[in-house]
Amino acid sequence: MGSDQLDPIIHAPARLRIVATLAALPDGDRLSFTRLQDMIGLTPGNLITHLRRLELAGYIATEKTGNGPASLTTATLTHEGRMALDTYAAALRALITGL
Amino acid sequence: MNGEVDSPETMTTEEGDVFDPRAAAALLEQTRERAQRQLDMRPPLLMLLAAVLVLLCYGELWLSVRGQQPYSGPSGTALVVLYAILFVWIAVVAIVVGRATSGVSGRSSRQKRAAGITFATIYVLVYVFDGALNVAGAGPAIVYGIYPAAAPLIIVGAAAAAYEAGQEHWGWSAFALAVVALAAVAAYSGPVNVWGVIGVGFSLLLLARAVSHIRHGQRAARAHTDGL
Numbered sequence: 388m389g390s391d392q393l394d395p396i397i398h399a400p401a402r403l404r405i406v407a408t409l410a411a412l413p414d415g416d417r418l419s420f421t422r423l424q425d426m427i428g429l430t431p432g433n434l435i436t437h438l439r440r441l442e443l444a445g446y447i448a449t450e451k452t453g454n455g456p457a458s459l460t461t462a463t464l465t466h467e468g469r470m471a472l473d474t475y476a477a478a479l480r481a482l483i484t485g486l
Numbered sequence: 487m488n489g490e491v492d493s494p495e496t497m498t499t500e501e502g503d504v505f506d507p508r509a510a511a512a513l514l515e516q517t518r519e520r521a522q523r524q525l526d527m528r529p530p531l532l533m534l535l536a537a538v539l540v541l542l543c544y545g546e547l548w549l550s551v552r553g554q555q556p557y558s559g560p561s562g563t564a565l566v567v568l569y570a571i572l573f574v575w576i577a578v579v580a581i582v583v584g585r586a587t588s589g590v591s592g593r594s595s596r597q598k599r600a601a602g603i604t605f606a607t608i609y610v611l612v613y614v615f616d617g618a619l620n621v622a623g624a625g626p627a628i629v630y631g632i633y634p635a636a637a638p639l640i641i642v643g644a645a646a647a648a649y650e651a652g653q654e655h656w657g658w659s660a661f662a663l664a665v666v667a668l669a670a671v672a673a674y675s676g677p678v679n680v681w682g683v684i685g686v687g688f689s690l691l692l693l694a695r696a697v698s699h700i701r702h703g704q705r706a707a708r709a710h711t712d713g714l
């Protein structure tokens with residue numbers, strides 16, 4: 388088993404926690420940036436960086452509504468993101484079984 | 487990476503940190519469990535509290551009507567205690583649901599809000615109908631006994647069973663159906679004992695549901711852990 392079998396986008400502690408947390412929501416539901424930050428315990432800057440990385444890969448979608456202090460940013464796991472997490476979990480399983 | 491990029495023991499992240507598969511599996515499992523717990527609107531503790539409050543509510547109503555001959559219904563004091571307990575319950579549910587759904591939006595959360603409003607409306611209308619029975623001349627045994635004790639559980643429970651079945655939440659649907667069956671059968675025990683029978687029965691069903699919810703969570707966690 389090689390490292391290339393684990394999706395490098397997900398295989399990072401912070402991004403794995405983001406994806407696993409969003410996967411706990413029903414399909415199509417969104418989580419606000421502040422709640423996600425509260426649940427994961429990352430700094431805003433760190434969270435933004437990892438969300439961007441996941442969004443670029445098409446695993447999550449973010450949406451910003453409103454302006455100024457009233458603005459609200461939400462994130463949701465895309466269908467591709469959910470599939471990628473399932474594939475990642477299966478690859479982990481195969482790796483651990485093979486250890 | 488220590489020159490061992492293909493060894494799962496030393497697998498590294500894009501950022502160059504070591505993150506081996508076992509640690510990743512443990513983190514994935516912990517995060518899943520934690521997120522599900524934080525987003526759960528019906529945690530086992532809430533159900534345990536519901537079991538205690540149901541026993542208190544129906545129990546004190548049963549005590550207040552016990553030995554009445556003829557039957558006249560729960561006393562004013564019993565109703566004041568009932569409303570106080572209901573107030574506490576509504577406050578606790580509002581806090582728990584508020585915490586679980588904070589920051590969550592989307593189709594399923596809209597559905598849950600709409601369902602909550604619908605169930606609350608049905609619950610109120612069940613009592614409006616009780617008023618109609620009173621106006622039509624139904625006796626205290628019906629208006630202040632069998633109907634208010636059993637009808638809300640039968641009608642709201644039936645609606646809940648259908649809703650949960652539609653969501654494919656079979657455990658919750660079966661629980662709601664069991665509550666409907668309990669209330670329907672308990673109605674045969676008469677206007678006095680219906681309070682006691684439903685109080686004990688509903689409380690036991692809530693306890694069983696809380697235990698089942700905990701076991702289901704443990705089984706799911708074990709399945710994920712075994713799977714990983």
